[in-house]
Amino acid sequence: MKNVIGQYVPFVVLFIALCSLPSALSAQVDIYGYFESQYTGIYLDTAYFQNAYNKLRVDITSTAVKNVEFGANVIFLHYFGATSWNVLDFLPADVTAAVSPDLYPYYQFTLSDSFFLDNIYARLNFRRCALTVGKQQISLGTGYFANPIDVLNTKDALDPTYEQPGHNAIRLDVYPANRMSIMALYTPIAFDWQNSGKLLRVKLGLGHFDFSITGYEYQYTTTDFYTFEQTQEQRRLFGADAVGELLGLGVWAEGGYTVIEDADDDLYEFITGGDYTFESGLYAMLEYHHNSSGKSDHTDYDLNDWMRFFTGEQNTIARDQMYGLIQYPLTDLIMVGGSVIFSISDGSAALVPMVYWSLYENVELTLMLNAYIGEEGKVFSEKLGNGGFIRANVYF
Amino acid sequence: MKSITILMIMIMSMGIFTGSAHAQEMTAQDIINTMTETMNPEQTEGKMEMTIMTSSGEERTFLYHTYSKGGGEMSLMKYLEPSRVKGQTILMLNDANDIWTYFPRTKRIRKLASHAKKQKLEGSDFSYEDMGGSDEFINEYDAVRLDDEKKEGRTCYKLELTRKPEGSAGYSRLVIWVDQEYMVPLVIDYYHDEDNSLREKQLICRDIQLIDNIYTPMQYTMYNKLDNTKTTMKIVEVHYDVDLPDDLFTEQGMQR
Numbered sequence: 001m002k003n004v005i006g007q008y009v010p011f012v013v014l015f016i017a018l019c020s021l022p023s024a025l026s027a028q029v030d031i032y033g034y035f036e037s038q039y040t041g042i043y044l045d046t047a048y049f050q051n052a053y054n055k056l057r058v059d060i061t062s063t064a065v066k067n068v069e070f071g072a073n074v075i076f077l078h079y080f081g082a083t084s085w086n087v088l089d090f091l092p093a094d095v096t097a098a099v100s101p102d103l104y105p106y107y108q109f110t111l112s113d114s115f116f117l118d119n120i121y122a123r124l125n126f127r128r129c130a131l132t133v134g135k136q137q138i139s140l141g142t143g144y145f146a147n148p149i150d151v152l153n154t155k156d157a158l159d160p161t162y163e164q165p166g167h168n169a170i171r172l173d174v175y176p177a178n179r180m181s182i183m184a185l186y187t188p189i190a191f192d193w194q195n196s197g198k199l200l201r202v203k204l205g206l207g208h209f210d211f212s213i214t215g216y217e218y219q220y221t222t223t224d225f226y227t228f229e230q231t232q233e234q235r236r237l238f239g240a241d242a243v244g245e246l247l248g249l250g251v252w253a254e255g256g257y258t259v260i261e262d263a264d265d266d267l268y269e270f271i272t273g274g275d276y277t278f279e280s281g282l283y284a285m286l287e288y289h290h291n292s293s294g295k296s297d298h299t300d301y302d303l304n305d306w307m308r309f310f311t312g313e314q315n316t317i318a319r320d321q322m323y324g325l326i327q328y329p330l331t332d333l334i335m336v337g338g339s340v341i342f343s344i345s346d347g348s349a350a351l352v353p354m355v356y357w358s359l360y361e362n363v364e365l366t367l368m369l370n371a372y373i374g375e376e377g378k379v380f381s382e383k384l385g386n387g388g389f390i391r392a393n394v395y396f
Numbered sequence: 397m398k399s400i401t402i403l404m405i406m407i408m409s410m411g412i413f414t415g416s417a418h419a420q421e422m423t424a425q426d427i428i429n430t431m432t433e434t435m436n437p438e439q440t441e442g443k444m445e446m447t448i449m450t451s452s453g454e455e456r457t458f459l460y461h462t463y464s465k466g467g468g469e470m471s472l473m474k475y476l477e478p479s480r481v482k483g484q485t486i487l488m489l490n491d492a493n494d495i496w497t498y499f500p501r502t503k504r505i506r507k508l509a510s511h512a513k514k515q516k517l518e519g520s521d522f523s524y525e526d527m528g529g530s531d532e533f534i535n536e537y538d539a540v541r542l543d544d545e546k547k548e549g550r551t552c553y554k555l556e557l558t559r560k561p562e563g564s565a566g567y568s569r570l571v572i573w574v575d576q577e578y579m580v581p582l583v584i585d586y587y588h589d590e591d592n593s594l595r596e597k598q599l600i601c602r603d604i605q606l607i608d609n610i611y612t613p614m615q616y617t618m619y620n621k622l623d624n625t626k627t628t629m630k631i632v633e634v635h636y637d638v639d640l641p642d643d644l645f646t647e648q649g650m651q652r
Contacts, residue, residue: 032479164502361478
C-alpha cells in the first residue's frame with residue numbers, strides 16, 4: 001500500500017527546518033559522516049566472484065533553535081564488480097526445481113547505484129519528554145544478533161551491529177521518573193489509522209536491571225515467492241525484554257508474541273544471552289534464539305522460507321540457533337575476534353573470524369571472513385558461498 | 397581500582413582543606429578519610445582532552461565533555477572528537493556500577509554489566525571503572541602511612557593502601573604520594589591484581605592551578621608499565637559552580 005503520510009513526513013520536517021532557516025544560518029551546523037569502501041570476495045562452487053561498493057554518508061545536525069534538533073543524512077552508494085545475482089543460484093536444487101524456468105528472471109536482483117535521504121527529522125526536547133518527527137533510526141530490544149520485538153529492522157547475523165535504515169515515524173518519549181520512560185510511536189501508512197503502526201513501550205530500571213514491555217500493532221506484508229503476490233495482514237505484537245547482571249555475568253532476554261488477524265497460528269520468538277569480560281580483556285558472549293516461524297527440519301525449507309529470509313521478511317529459517325562472539329584487544333589499536341552461528345535445527349554453522357584495526361585517528365579497517373559448514377539445503381550450506389570482506393571507514 | 401574521575405574531583409577539592417590536613421599527627425586513615433570527605437564536590441562540568449600513546453608510538457586524541465553530580469555518584473561523558481566517536485555518550489550511575497552507552501549513528505543505547513568496567517575506554521589506559529566514581533579508597537583498602545617523601549619536587553605524605561581481604565578492587569595495592577601543601581595526590585602506583593609486587597600502572601598529576609578556589613591539577617598521565625603505553629588527560633576547562641539538572645544523567649540526557 002502506498003505510504004502517503006510516510007512520504008509527507010520528511011517534507012513536513014523540511015518545512016519546519018526552512019521556517020527556522022534565518023536562525024539556523026546564524027547558528028553552528030554540524031556536518032560530519034564517513035566514507036566507506038568495501039571489497040567482498042565469494043567462492044561459489046568453483047567460481048570466484050568479486051563485488052565492491054563505495055558509500056558516502058553525510059550527516060547534518062543543527063540545534064539552532066533552543067530545545068530543537070534538526071538532523072538529516074544522505075547516503076551515496078556506488079557498486080561495482082558482480083552486481084547482478086540470481087537468488088536461485090544459492091538455493092538447493094530441490095527448491096529451485098519447483099520454479100518454472102520462465103520465472104527465473106524474477107529472482108534476479110541487481111545492486112544499483114543510489115542516492116537517498118536515509119534520515120530527516122526534527123526532535124523537540126522538553127523537560128520530561130521529547131517529540132521526534134520524520135524519518136529516523138529506531139532500534140528496540142536487548143538482543144545482540146537478533147531482536148524479536150524490533151519488527152522495523154532486520155539484523156544481519158554476520159554483521160549485527162551495522163547501522164539500520166531510517167523509518168518514517170512520529171515518536172514521543174516521556175520520562176516521568178528517573179530510569180523510567182514511555183515511548184509512543186506512530187508509523188503512518190496512507191491516511192489510514194487502522195493499518196498504520198502504533199507502538200507503546202514502557203521501560204523501567206530496577207536495581208541493576210532495565211525492564212521493558214512493548215505492544216505494537218502494525219500491518220505486515222507477506223510475499224508468496226512462487227507467484228510474487230503480496231498480502232497484507234494486521235499483526236499485534238506483545239513483547240518484553242530485560243537486561244542486567246546476574247552473578248557477575250551480563251544477562252539479557254527479549255521475547256515477542258505475535259497475534260495474526262484471521263490466522264490460526266500465532267508466532268513467538270525470543271532470544272536470551274549473557275556476556276563476560278575477563279581480566280585479560282577477553283570478551284565473550286553467547287545467545288540462544290528461538291523463532292516459531294522457522295522450521296525444525298531442514299528438509300521442510302521451501303522457496304518461500306529462503307526468499308523471506310533473504311529479503312528480511314523473517315529473521316531466520318531455522319527454528320533454533322545459538323550465537324557466540326569473542327573479542328580480544330590484541331593491541332591498543334587492533335581487536336581480533338570472531339563469531340559462530342550454529343543452527344541447532346539442522347546442525348549447520350557459520351564461522352566468522354574478524355579483525356578491527358584503528359589504522360589512523362579517523363580510519364578503521366575491518367576484515368571479516370565467513371565459512372559455512374553445512375550440507376546443501378541447510379541454513380549455512382557451503383552452497384551459499386564462502387568468502388569475506390575488507391572494509392575501510394574514513395570518518396570526518 | 398580507584399576511580400580517576402573521583403580522583404580528579406578529590407584532587408580538585410583538596411585545596412580548601414589544606415589547613416586542617418597539615419597536622420603532622422594525621423594518620424593514613426585520617427588522610428584517606430579527609431580525602432574522601434572532600435573529594436566530592438556536588439557538581440562538576442568540564443572539558444577533557446585524552447591522548448593515548450600506544451606501544452608502537454602512535455597517538456590517538458579524544459576530546460569530551462564530562463559532567464558529574466552527587467559527588468561523582470552520577471557521571472556522563474560525551475565525546476566531541478574525533479569524528480569516529482563524536483556523539484558517543486557514556487552514562488554511569490551508582491558509582492559506575494550501572495553503565496549505559498549511546499551510539500548516535502545507530503541511535504542505540506546499550507546497558508553494560510559491571511564486568512564491562514574492565515574494558516579499556518577507546519583503547520586508553522583507563523577503563524570504564526577508572527572513569528566512574530566510587531569510595532573505593534575507603535571501602536576497598538586498608539591504609540598505612542609511610543615516611544614522608546619528596547616527589548616531583550614537593551614534600552608529600554606517602555600512603556600504602558592494601559586491598560582488604562573481602563575487597564573486589566582491581567588492584568592488590570596502591571602507593572600514593574600526597575602533596576602536603578595542597579593535599580593533592582601527585583603520584584599513585586597501582587599494583588597488579590594478583591601480584592602485589594608487580595607495579596602495573598603509575599599516575600602522575602601535574603600543573604596544579606587554583607580554579608574556583610579549588611586546587612586542580614590540569615594534567616595527569618597514566619603510565620601502563622606492562623604494556624609500555626601511556627594516556628594523558630588534560631583539563632581544557634572545568635567549572636564547579638554549576639547547576640546540572642538530574643535529567644542530564646538519564647537516557648534522555650544521553651541523546652541531547
